[in-house]
Amino acid sequence: MTTDFAKNIAAGLGVRQEQVARSIELFDADNTVPFVARYRKEVTGGLDEVQLRTVLEQLTYLRNLEARKETVLNSIDEQGKLTPELRRRIEAVATLQEVEDLYLPYKPKRRTRATIARERGLEPLAEQMLSQEMSRGNLEEIAAHFLNDEVATPEAALAGARDIIAETVMEDATVRSSIRDRTRREATLVVTVADKRKDERGVYEAYYDYREALKNIPPHRLLALNRGEREGVLKVKLDSPDDDFITRIQKYAIKNPQSIFTDQLRAAIADGYKRLLAPSIETELRGEVTGQSDGHAIETFGANLRQLLLQPPVRSKSVLGIDPGFRTGCKVALIDATGKFLGGITIYPHPPQKRWDEAKATLLKLIEQGADIMAIGNGTASRETEALAAEVIGQAQTQVGPSRELAYIIVNEAGASVYSASELARQEFPDLDVSMRGAVSIARRLQDPLAELVKIDPKSIGVGLYQHDVDQKKLAETLDAVVESAVNHVGVDANTASAPLLSYVAGISRRVANAIVKHREENGPFKQRQDLLKVKGLGEKTYQQAIGFLKIPGGQAVLDNTFIHPESYAVVERLFAYLDMQGDEKELPGQIELLRQKANLSQLAAKLAVGEPTLVDILDALAKPGRDPRDELPPPLLRHDVLSIEDLKAGMILNGTVRNVVDFGAFIDIGVKQDGLVHISQLADRYVKSPFEVVSVGDVVKVKVISIDAARGRISLSMKEVN
Helix, strand or coil: CHHHHHHHHHHHHCCCHHHHHHHHHHHHCCCCHHHHHHHCHHHHCCCCHHHHHHHHHHHHHHHHHHHHHHHHHHHHHHCCCCCHHHHHHHHHCCCHHHHHHHHHHHCCCCCCHHHHHHHCCCHHHHHHHHHCCCCCCCHHHHHHCCCCCCCCCHHHHHHHHHHHHHHHHHCCHHHHHHHHHHHHHHCEEEEEECCHHHCCCCCCHHHCEEEEEHHHCCHHHHHHHHHHHHCCCEEEEEECCHHHHHHHHHHHHCCCCCCCCHHHHHHHHHHHHHHHHHHHHHHHHHHHHHHHHHHHHHHHHHHHHHHHHCCCCCCCCCEEEEECCCCCCEEEEEECCCCCEEEEEEECCCCCCCCHHHHHHHHHHHHHCCCCEEEEECCCCHHHHHHHHHHHHHHHHHHHCCCCCCEEEEECCCCHHHHHCCHHHHHHCCCCCHHHHHHHHHHHHHHCHHHHHCCCCHHHCCCCCCCCCCCHHHHHHHHHHHHHHHHHHHCEECCCCCHHHHCCCCCCCHHHHHHHHHHHHHHCCCCCHHHHHHCCCCCHHHHHHHHHHEECCCCCCHHHHCCCCHHHHHHHHHHHHHHCCCCCHHHHHHHHHHHHHHCCHHHHHHHHCCCHHHHHHHHHHHHCCCCCHHHHCCCCCCECCCCCHHHCCCCCEEEEEEEEEECCEEEEECCCCCCEEEEHHHCCCCCCCCHHHCCCCCCEEEEEEEEEECCCCEEEEECCCCC
16 A cells, blocks of 8 residues: 555656655654655655655545545445445545545435435335336326325425435535536636625725636635635625536436436436535535635745744844833843843833933943844834834944944734743743743844744744634644744754754654753753763654754764764764864865865765765765854845835835735835835736745845825835846
8 A cells, every 4th residue: 555655646746656655664664854854865865855745745645545435435334335336436536525425325414305205215216216217107196106194295205206316416426526526617706795884994895796716716815705704794605507517417317318207307406406516516615725725825824934934043243122112111121142131121212101312311321231233023113113223323323433333123023922921931031021021032033033933833923814714723734844844954052942942853842852951951061962862751763863953062073063963973984084184173164175076976975885965965064064054045134224104205216124925925124114015016027926936034125116105004116127
C-alpha cells in the first residue's frame, strides 16, 4: 500500500517514486520535516521543505481514505449488501467524496419519506416501477395490490413508491457525480440583501444585488459573502439550470420510455432533484468552494506570516517601545541592546491630559540615557505619538549632534495585548501591568521579530484576511508549520531562547522546551551541544532531530554555532585534514571559498565519504559560521519626520513598508495614519497574477500617490514607473 501511496504522490509532485517512498519511511520513523529537509537530502533526493510537507499531507489523506474505505466496506458487509462489484468500485475510487457517494444508499440515516414508504410495504412497487418492464396495464390496479391500513388509496401507494424512487435515483453515485460536476461548472451564485438594517456602514452594499459564476468567484469575495450571510445581511443561493439537469437525470434513469411507469418516474425524478439532490449539491459545493477559499486565505496568511517572522533583527540598538493611547496615556519601556527591560514610564501627551511638553522632556531624557530608536505600536493614537517622536528626534538631534543617528518606526502591534495578558508575560514580568508588557513586546519585536512573535498565537499576528472566518483547525496547523519552518530556518541560540521559541525547534515539545530553560537556570549556559543530553526528558531521538538547529555562540566548539549537525563533525575533521588546516581559524572562510571555486565537489564528497548535498551545506556553514539568514535582507525603514494625510498630493513619490499582502493588492505604510493600497493592477508594468510575485510583508518599496480620499481615509498608490 505504501508503494501505491508513493506512486500517486510522486506523480502529483513530478518527482521520482523512490524519493517519496524514502521520505515516507523517514516520516514513519518519527523524523520531522525540518530535519529531513536539511539533514537527509541524500535519502530524499533533495526534496525541499514544501515538497516534504506536501508528501506528508497527501500521505495522511490517502491513509485516511483507505481507513474510510475499510469502515464503509465493513458497514455494507454487515448489512449483507456488499457485492463483488460494489467492493471493486469502492476499492478503486481515489477520493473521499467518491467513497461517500457510493456509501450513501447504505448509510444509516434519519427517517425520510422513502423510509416511511418502505415501512408501509411499498418497496416492491417502487422496484417494479424502476424495472420499467411493463408496457401495458392499469396503474391503479397494480397499486391496489399494495393497499393496507397505512396506505388507503392507489394514489397514496404510487406517491409512496415515487418517494422511494426519488431517493434511490438521487443517491445513485453516477447521478450525484454528474450533477455535482455540471453544477460546479454551470451554476451562478446569486446574492440579494436579506436585512439592510444590519449593514449600517454599508460594508456589503456592493453585494445587495449580485451574481457571479460559481467557478469564477475569487476566494476573498466568497469569504466576504459568507460573512455577510452569517451576519444576516445577505442571502446567498445557487442558481442552476434545473430543468436541464432534471432532463439529463430522466434520460439516464428511464431506460424504457414505453413503460406504463414512465410518467411516474419522471415525476419522482423531478421531485427528487428539487427536494433532495439540488439542496444537497448546493450544500456540498458551497462547502467545497468555501474550503478552497479557506485554503487560499490560509496560504496567504502563512506566506505573510513567514515574511513577518523573517524580518531582519535590529541589532546593537537600545529601543524605546511605546504602546500609544489617549486617556490612559502612552506606556514607554526602555530596552537595552540585548532585550533586557531597563525601566518604564507612562506619558500623557494626548487629550484629555495634553501634557505634551512633559512627555517630550521624558523622551528626551531617555534618549540621553542611550535610547537609539523609538518603536511605536500602530494602534490607537499611534500617528499622534509619531508626531511627538518626530518632534523629539528633531530636538534631540540638535542636542546630541549629527554623529548619533536617532529614528522611530511604526511597529505592527497585532497580538501584543494577547501576549501581555498571557501566563508567559506574567512569568517574564510579574511586576509590570499589562500595558507596560505590551510596550516591552513592541520594542522587542523590532530587535528580534522572530523571538518575540513566537510568544503569540500566530492567528493573532494580523497579517491575513478573514482569518476569523476560515477553518480554525486548519489555520492553526498551517500557521504552526510556518512558525516551525521559520524558526528552524534561522536557528536558535540554545542559551538565550525562550521556551516558546525552543518549542518550535524540530522535535522539541513544550515540555522539553521548559526543561531546557529550567536546566539553563539551574546549571548555567550550555558550553557545547552535547550538554543538552543532560536535560531531563531530552532523549537521543529528540537530540538528533533538534541539535542541528540549536546553536551555542561562544561555546567550546566553533561547529556548535553552525547548522552543521554533530553527526557530520567527523566529516568536517576529514575536510580540515584534507585542507591541512593549521593556525588561525579566521582563515577558514577564505579557504572554503577558494575550495568551492576550484574543487570538484563530487570527487571531494567521495573522498570525504559524504553525500555531495551535505558537503555543500557544510561548506556554506563553514564559510559563514554563526550566520543569521535574516541579516541578508534589507533592514526595516526607519523614519525621522512625520506626514499627515493632508500633506499628501497626487504624484508624490514615497518610501513605504509592506504591511499586508492580499489577493487584490498590498497595503503599504507610507508614514501617515492610514495605510495606502497598491491595487494588483498597479504593482508592476506587467500583468501580475498574484501580488506575491512582486511584494512580501516587510518589504521596503517606493510608491507613487495616485489619489487621496481624506474623508474616507483611503489612499491609492502605485508602484509603476517609480524606480
